[in-house]
Amino acid sequence: MSDQSATQEQPENTAACTLSEPGEQTRIEWAREHIVPHFREGRLTADGFHATFDASDGSLESLGRFVGKESACCSSFTFELTYEPPYDEVELAITGPDGTRDLIERGFVERFDRIDADTDRTAPAESGE
Numbered sequence: 001m002s003d004q005s006a007t008q009e010q011p012e013n014t015a016a017c018t019l020s021e022p023g024e025q026t027r028i029e030w031a032r033e034h035i036v037p038h039f040r041e042g043r044l045t046a047d048g049f050h051a052t053f054d055a056s057d058g059s060l061e062s063l064g065r066f067v068g069k070e071s072a073c074c075s076s077f078t079f080e081l082t083y084e085p086p087y088d089e090v091e092l093a094i095t096g097p098d099g100t101r102d103l104i105e106r107g108f109v110e111r112f113d114r115i116d117a118d119t120d121r122t123a124p125a126e127s128g129e
Contacts, residue, residue, distance in 0.1 A: 013076075013097040013098060014097055014098050015074070015076050015077065015098065015100040015102070016076060016103075017073050017074045017103055017107065018073045018074075018075075019073040019074075023073070024107065031066065031108075034062035034065070034066070035053075035062055035063065038053040038054045038056065038062065038063075039052075040052045044101055044105055045095070045101070046101065047095045047100055047101060048077070048093065048094045048095035048100045048101055049092075049093070049095075049101070049108065050091065050093045051092050052089050053089065053090050053091075053092065054088070054089060055083060055090045060083070060090060063081055063090060063092060067079040067092075070094075074096075076096050076097055076100070077094050077095070077100060078093075078094070078095045079092070079093070079094055080092070080093040080095075094108075
């Protein structure tokens with residue numbers, strides 16, 4: 001068996017995460033504490049995920065740390081934070097190659113309320129009744 005056949009088994013343009021299971025659990029707990037409380041709404045897209053968060057000092061710092069941590073284990077993803085006037089919200093877009101949406105849906109999106117799994121649709125927020 002040649003080295004070339006082993007390389008062909010895992011295409012380079014496929015999303016992958018190198019975080020270990022214990023590392024994933026730690027990351028989940030950290031996200032629940034630092035990211036989820038700032039979440040406003042989100043949606044899965046054809047190639048990833050797009051979400052809006054409040055723009056408090058804590059959310060900006062936490063989202064920056066999150067992107068830094070995730071870029072180390074999900075190096076095929078592209079992360080884009082957008083923070084524009086009037087600076088009351090920050091947007092996070094995560095995109096990537098084939099499989100990115102599935103990885104995000106299984107490992108990240110299930111932590112949030114108000115996310116619709118259908119492409120490019122945002123679920124309505126629950127009323128505060």
